[in-house]
Amino acid sequence: xFLASSILQMEDNMMTKKDLIKKIAQLESANDQxxxxxxxxxxTARELGFQEGLKTLKAAAxxxxxxxxxxxxxxxxxxxxxx
Numbered sequence: 001x002f003l004a005s006s007i008l009q010m011e012d013n014m015m016t017k018k019d020l021i022k023k024i025a026q027l028e029s030a031n032d033q034x035x036x037x038x039x040x041x042x043x044t045a046r047e048l049g050f051q052e053g054l055k056t057l058k059a060a061a062x063x064x065x066x067x068x069x070x071x072x073x074x075x076x077x078x079x080x081x082x083x
Contacts, residue, residue, distance in 0.1 A: 041053075
């Protein structure tokens with residue numbers, strides 16, 4: 001009995017390991033895609049005149065949002081820059 005349950009447990013662990021390997025591959029693929037998108041966005045931001053790419057684009061966006069919030073009516077439910 002012990003041997004049979006050990007074999008079954010090993011098979012369960014193997015399936016788990018197989019599933020984990022598959023999940024790791026999916027996460028690596030998603031990471032590659034997101035990394036490529038970030039490189040593209042950074043390059044595009046630099047081409048648009050943001051000297052430090054995404055860093056300065058993010059700072060400019062935050063500044064615009066803060067300015068819009070200051071000028072916005074307090075009762076507004078719509079998020080800033082919503083179109």
